[in-house]
Amino acid sequence: MASPEPKGLVPFTRESLEVMEQHNAKKHSEEHKEDLKPNTDLEVGKELPFVYGNLPRAMVSEPLEDVDPYYKNKMTFIVLNKKRTIFRFSATWCTLSPFNSVRRTTIKILVHPFFRLLILISILIDCIFMSMTDLPKWGPALQNTLLGIYTFEILVKLIARGIWAGSFYFFGDPWNWLDFSVTLFEHISRYSPPNFISIFRITRNLRILKIIPLNQGLKSFVGILIHCLKKLTGVIILTLFFLSIFSLIGMELFMGNLKHKCLRWPQENETETLHNRTGNPYYIRETENFYYLEGERYALLCGNRTDAGQCPEGYVCVKAGVNPDYGYTNFDSFGWTLLALFRLMMQDYPEALYHQILYASGKVYMIFFVVISFWFAFYMASLFLGILAISCEEEKQRAAEKAKKTEPELQQALTELQEGNKAAETKTTEIEMKKRSSTSMITSLDMLDDTTIRHKEELRKSRKRCPFCWYRFAKTFLIWNCSPCWLKLKEFVHMIIRDPFTDLFLTICIILNIHFLALEHYPMSLETNNILNIENQVFIGIFTAEMIFKIIAMHPYGYFQVGWNIYDSLIVFHGLVELYVTHFHGLAVFRSFRVLRIFKLGRYWPTFKILMLTLGNSMMALKDLVLLLFTFIFFSAVLGLKLFGSNYKIYVCNIDEDCQLPRWHMHDFLHSFLNVFRILCGEWIETLWDCFKVAGQFSCIPFYMMVILVGNLLILYLFLALVSSFSSYKATTTEENDEAKNLQRAMARIKKGINYVLSKILCKNQNVLEETMDNVSDIYVKENISDHTLSELSNTQDFLKDKDKSSGTEKNTMTENGSQSLIPSPSVSETVPIASEESDIENLDNKEIQSKSGDGSSKEKVKQFSSSECSTVDIAISEEEERVYECGKPKRLKNVSFLTGYGRRSSSAQISRDSKKGKMWQNIRKTCCKIVENSCFKCFIGLVTLLSTGALAFEDIYIDQRKTIKILLEYADMIFTYIFILEMLLKWMAYGFKAYFTNGWYQLDFMVVIVFCISLIGKSREELKPLISIKFLRALRVLSQFERMKVVVRALVKTTLPTLNVFLVCLMIWLAFSIIGVHLFAGTFYECIDPTSGERFPVSEVMNRSQCESLVFNESMPWENAKLNFDNVGISFLSLLQVATFNGWITIMNSAVDSVGVDMQPNFEDNIYMCCYFIDFIIIGLFLPLSMLIGAIIANFNKHKVKLGGSNIFITVKQKKQCHALKKLMCEVSQKPVPRPENKFQGFVFDLVTNQVFDVIIMVLIFFQAITIMIQSDEQNPKIDIALYWINSVFVTLYTGECVLKLVVFHYNYFTNGWNLFDFMVVVFSITGLFLPLMVGYYLVPPSLVQLILLSRIIHILRPEKGPKMFHDLLLPLMLSLPALLNISLLIFLIMFVYAIFGMYNFAYVKKEAGINDVSNFETFGSSMLCLFQVTVFAGWDEMLNAIFNSKWSDCDPDKINPGTQVRGDCGNPFVGIVYFVSYILISWLIIVNMYIVVVMEFLNIASKKKAKTLSKDDFRKFFQVWKRFDPDRTQYIDSSKLSDFAAALDPPLLMAKPNKGQIVAMDLPMAVGDRIHCLDILLALTKRVMSKDVSMEKVLSEMESGFTLANPFKITYEPITTTLKRKQEVVSATIIQRAYESYRLRQNDKKTSDIRMIDGDVEVQAIKEDSYFDKTEGKSTI
DSSP: OOOOOOTTOOBOOHHHHHHHHHHHHHHHHHTOOOOOOOOGGGOTTSBOOGGGOOOOGGGBTSEEEOOSGGGTTTTEEEEEOTTOBEEEEEOSSSSOOTTOHHHHHHHHHHHSHHHHHHHHHHHHHHHHHHTOSSOOTTHHHHHHHHHHHHHHHHHHHHHHHOSSSSTTSGGGSHHHHHHHHHHHHHHHHHHSOHHHHHHHHHHGGGGGGGHHHHSHHHHHHHHHHHHHHHHTHHHHHHHHHHHHHHHHHHHHHHTTGGGEEEEEOOOGGGHHHHHHHHSOTTOOOOGGGBOOOTTOSSOOBOOSSTTSOOOOTTEEEEEOSOOTGGGTSOOSBHHHHHHHHHHHHTTSSHHHHHHHHHHHHOGGGHHHHHIIIIIIHHHHHHHHHHHHHHHHHHHHHHHHHHHHHHHHHHHHHHHHHHHHSOHHHHHHHHHHHHHHOSOHHHHHHGGGOHHHHHHHHHHHHHHHTSOHHHHHHIIIIISOOOOHHHHHHHHHHHHHHHSHHHHHHHHHHHHHHHHHHHTOOSSOOHHHHHHHHHHHHHHHHHHHHHHHHHHHHHHHHHHTTSHHHHHHHHHHHHHHHHHHHTTSTTOGGGGGGGGGGGGGGGGGOHHHHHHHHHHHHHHHHTHHHHHHHHHHHHHHHHHHHHHHHHHHHHTGGGTOTTOOOOSSOOSSHHHHHHHHHHHHTTOOHHHHHHHHHHHOHHHHHHHHHHHHHHHHHHHHHHHHHHHHHHTTOOGGGOOOOHHHHHHHHHHHHHHHHHHHHHHHHSOHHHHHHHHHHHHHHIIIIIIOOSOOOHHHHHTOHHHHHHHHHHHTOOOOHHHHTGGGTTSOOTTSOOEEEEOHHHHOOOOTHHHHHHHHHOSTGGGSOOOOOOOOTTOOOOOOOOHHHHHHHHHHOSSOOEEEEOOSSTTOOOGGGOOOTTOHHHHHHHHHHHHHHHHHHOHHHHHHHHHHHHHHHHHGGGOSTTGGGOHHHHHHHHHHHHHHHHHHHHHHHHHHHHHOHHHHHTSHHHHHHHHHHHHHHHHHHHHHOGGGGGGGGGGGGGGGHHHHHOHHHHHHHHHHHHHHGGGHHHHHHHHHHHHHHHHHHHHHHTTOSOEEBOTTTOSBOOTTTOOBHHHHHTSTTGGGSOEEOOSSOOSSHHHHHHHHHHHHTTSSHHHHHHHHHHOOSTTBOOOTTTTGGGHHHHHHIIIIIIIHHHHHHHHHHHHHHHHHHHHTTTOOTTSOHHHHHHHHHHHHHHHSOSSOOOOOOSSHHHHHHHHHHHSHHHHHHHHHHHHHHHHHHHTOBTTOOHHHHHHHHHHHHHHHHHHHHHHHHHHHHHGGGGGGSHHHHHHHHHHHHHHHHHHHHHHHOTTTSOTHHHHHHHHGGGGGGGOTTTSOHHHHHHHHHHHHTHHHHHHHHHHHHHHHHHHHHHHHHHHTTOOOOTTOSSSSOSSSHHHHHHHHHHHHTTOSHHHHHHHHTOOSTTTOOTTOBOTTSSOBOOOOOHHHHHHHHHHHHHHHHHHHHHHHHHHHHHHHHHHHHHHSSOOOHHHHHHHHHHHHHHOTTOOSEEEGGGHHHHHHHSOTTSOOOSSOHHHHHHTOOEEBTTTEEEHHHHHHHHHHHHTTTOTTHHHHHHHHHHHHHHHOTTOOOOOOOEEHHHHHHHHHHHHHHHHHHHHHHHHHSOHHHHHHHHHHHHHHHHHHHHHHHHHHHHHHHHO
16 A cells, blocks of 8 residues: 655755745844744654654655754755654755755765764774773774774765854764864874874873764763753852862861871980981981881871870870871862862761871861761752752653643644545554554653664564564464363463462572572581582472473463563573583582572562562663763773873882882773772772872872762762652552462461461350450551540541551441440540640651541540559549649640450449549549649659760760769769659559550650669679660660650651661662672682781792691781671671772772682782672662662652641651741841931941942952962961961951941941841951960960951851852752751761760770771760761771771780779670671661751752742742832832833742833733832732642632732722723824824925935834834733
8 A cells, every 4th residue: 555645744955945045034124033942853863753654765865844843944954864863954055055966975974874883883993992001013004994984974074064163064063073173183193293192192082972972862861961060050169169168277277287296205315316317306307216006107196285196105296297198188288178178078088087187186176077077068969969859850840741742742743644645545654653653642652762662663573573484383382282181281280380379389499598598608518518509409499390380381482471480491591500510610600690599589579570670661761871871981991091001100119119000000991990980989089199199180180070070970860860760669559460469368378277276276255355355456556556545546437447448357346336435434444634745656647636536526525534554443533623624734635545454344343433542543643644744844854864864975984083973973873763763653653554655755765764773783783784784775765855856766767667678679689799799709818917017928929728827937827817708698798888888898899809719818919800799789789779778768758748748757846837937037138228327428338338349349358368368388488477467467457447337337237137246256356366366475376266267257158138049049958958957967966875885885995906096996985976977977987897806816805904994805896896887877877868868858849849830928028028129118009110120120930031021011910190000910910920820820819819908908099090001002002193193294394304304203113113013022922
């Protein structure tokens, strides 16, 4: 059948060109304005949509008229190749004619797919040769060939596109500029002097980036990232601003301090010798006289403060020598300080810098590092993540809008196509469409990713191209229906396979196989090895039998149609092959593929299945971004190789004493690639120091900054895109497969069988009674987490119905009669009133329950009171007593039921309700309840809790030396214990046992009381003394006493517990890598150490373990294993955790790279490709699971946030009100305007200081003062110091003058502004700091104090009114999320406190080495907190753990006497240390992740509100603030001439940017006498303009009008005389009449005068005509 003619495809002819030229000339004369936009589906590089029909061969590679209406008359034409790819060319000047044969030929070459393939192959070959260090002999010839291909490409593009810089020209594309420049430089390098050849050859590496324009997906992602960079401009500026400020502060605090070292003080008998050697008896320059710690490369730093590092006896602290780290770590100048703080912000090896500064300056400066490396780094990272998250969301919304927009257009095009063709042709078109896609609707929705469509189409075509003979083959040989006997066997096997117990058996087998895989370790006995081999064979047999049975039951054809069956068959094939391969030497690594059996569990695990499906879809959508990231890494590696490769070889002696290349260099491509990968992992400072020594600072810093910034941008965007996809994961909505359902059926059958057996054993009546009690407890405990009474729950029938429906259980008798439970009767147990804060388990559902139960019956004054569980009486109170009780309660109290045995009532157990005993008991409980609910009692208990917690900080290693403090603490512990016991007894009396022990917070309090008691008993009994160390749990009581911490803990539980399934999936991935690590590296990390030097013996001396043990001095030199290795799965997990936190991972990777084999001496980089294991783990085992976990946490965060109505789940109700007040305060003007003084002089000064230019001058002075600090350096010329003193004096004088001028004009109003107060204090302290050193000396008051005080004024740039709005927008999310951050920070501090106390009890006497030193240790509370702060930012915890690993005689002394205490030994406990650090890392990571989520979600919340077409109270408040400026007299009217300026001064979304006169006219605003417009009319019109598509617009407008009337009851009524639209029409009509009259008058005058007037009139008339036409056009378009 004939195919339809292509719709809209017309050959481009000379007539087409003439039509376009005529249209453009006509358009130019009329100056007509078009609102068309380019069609995104018809962009360059995309395929022509199928709605345009088939592409005839005659139109392939031929010029066609542009099908995009936007380009219809833009002097362009399109060309399509065989793949229907769109190429657009220009038909204007600077090019050959589109009909020129030469240009047509070049166009055909350019659009041909083979041409692009040729360029791609050339680039790939070039990339391979650029990564080579030594080229082969034929390398230059190949390079010349490639250069010729690139030159030919440029010539073809130049001729085809034309030499110009406009759209669709050669130089209009930046990528063509790149190609042209690189090729030109390479041609120049052939004829340039040798000195310049290296520079031009480096530019040749840019050719790698030519891959980007060849791939449309890569090109689009580059555009997206450039757009992100534009959005990040403000963040980058703010980061540099803060970094500069902190650098200036660091310079003033630490300049020259890192040169302070411990120098040996000359003794009496060596003074003469030293004097002769140095010329000064008190100063020694030789480095050998410095004090060095054992194993340290640099001399010990010291300080003159008491909390700084102290020198040992015989040494004195002096400023001598150079700075540490080859002199590159210092604060002696602004540049080096900036580098040091950038390193702190990026968290690269920060623990070394901490220790250096704390040794040299004192521990008090840890505050500086907490601000920089935690808060500042956190805030900057949040800003970057927030902006990138906004970009990701905008991209997703843009794609969704594009899909919605494309769908109706596609349907319309299909309709037109069907109407215009014959029936046969229509059928042909439908067949062709079906070939391209399954349905037009699906294709239209998928058009946002053309590459995906292309892949799907190719896949479908490839499936349909399968020859018919294959189907016959499959039906004949792969579908087995041989005989009736076989069919019966098949049916029997199918029944076995589909049985639920079969799936349960297979699941158990998989779990057992995983367990046996995890049992492998080193060293392993022969018996264990044999057992594991037998186990492996058994499981291979089971999995093989499973495969065979399934093939029999499903036929081979049906079996291999299922993806999981293919996966199972591969595992079986691998297991069978492994049985024969493992005996061959060198193929033992084949065993590592056994870990694939772990993932068989995913077949029965819906969470794993859905996560893998989400990951697969995400990676398919982001494949271009992943390719772009690897392209950048490859480009950086090649660039580093070309820039620094030769330098590492030439200047190798600068970085290594033996002149051997170090592990991390760039001399070859592999090491350069590893170096770049290490930089992207966040460890770059050490390799940067090496680069400085071989290549210099000016070439290394740009390269490293490029890799860090661009690489992190790519990684962060990819990470956020993955998190965004995983955040849509919902475990509750995932569909379970048949295998998972079978597991549930099997478990249900087993449970049913157990219940049946129990029912036969137990008495039937007893069983019925127990089932009734179980139902009651299930409803009370499981279905409702809160502590509401059963009477409250039964009061809400709907609540119970919903719960019963969800659980699938029937109503019991209690819930059926629940409506009667509030009636006081002898058949119902009584309740005791308690306060809401104590009775609530702090569940968020309480509000829902209260709202549901808040009907009339719940408001009746009916109270129920019960005794505690130990009581058997039911007591009621009269209505009179109830009234008395209600009057005595200041707040409404909740009722909590204490049912101790519902239904168990006997007449002998009942006491009369008028009994005195009952009333006395009830009064006692009421009294206890009033006591515990009293606010003073709560404050007292909170104070005691804080005191008992703070007392723990004094119990350090010096407590035995402080006898008085120790005695006071012992008495205090007794007092605290008695107080808490008394509180517990009062709550028992008030609430009863059941209410107390079913409340989680009270359980925590009870546990703390037990801890108090145990610690007291442990002091008196020797055998219980080890239990004293659990005193650290006392601090946990703080959680139950403060609402802010309760809120955070509750929110953390709600956001993290549902992610347990995802966490198990991630743990399974880690388990696979651990098992692989055991297979690869078990027993290979052992090495033979030289005891004299502490270094490893070379392989030339010791090759294996036997040679090491055969050495003469082998007793002191054992065959040692690395502390972190892969000898078993447990230690493998710990090693992988260090790799995941990038702490100590370099040491572990070095051991793996050097490994040779079991019992073999490691050799330097003998197994270099083992680094691929760690790279794979970082990508697959860290990056992807991290995305899954954080995505799941965000999903739960959003879920609970929606439940709370969009408010933050980490803040209390009181803090929510404070947030609203803070937001209102930030939006309002901070101060009222000060009236201008009437005095002329004061008026002049007032105009001066209130002028914006004056503020700009002050800011310039502040920046100049900052520059004077930047130019300072250590040991500078004394003349510079004098000059700086006078400069500071000038600045102080100028600031004082500013203060005086403002005081003159503002008077007392000056002190009503906080910023003025701050400036006044700066002036006072500056003057004091300027003159105080002259009186008391410079040693007490340093000169830098004045500079720091003056520098503090630079924060004026952050003022909301006067600073850049960009900074205000970036600070707003932080300010709004500050309450939540403070709450989370309190929890972090409490956890740090608890772990610090535990560390003091367990690791205080650990031997000082590695990460435990004089600064970081667990001897005191302050030092412990410092250690935990390092662990919080994942810095240096590996070194601390290494010190705690010292538990053997060879590493520590268990009998060492510690002075001042009875504790002996300095050994650590490895098991306790592992649990301590791992648990703290997981908890702190979880909390910090939620901190990031809070800030980033606030960013997204603000962005969504700005983009949404809705208005908030803040928008109206800002409207009236702007109105006050235009209507200072509060007349409620504004002149129509000011309306344009007023609309342009508003904030979004009410903003109407200029030119806006046409839009204002179109709003048709009513005007009063004097061309005035009322405030309400303007506000209503602007609101209608913003909310034009909102269904609730009319309601909002009516509410606004009524609200304005109530707020302004004295509104002046008026009758509008006209509107803006009518007034404009009147003006236009008057203009036309004037023009006609003037032309008439001109014709009546004489010729000369008329000519002159005609000229003037024409000009004026033309201007009026243009203005009126423009206004008409604007008005029509707006309407």
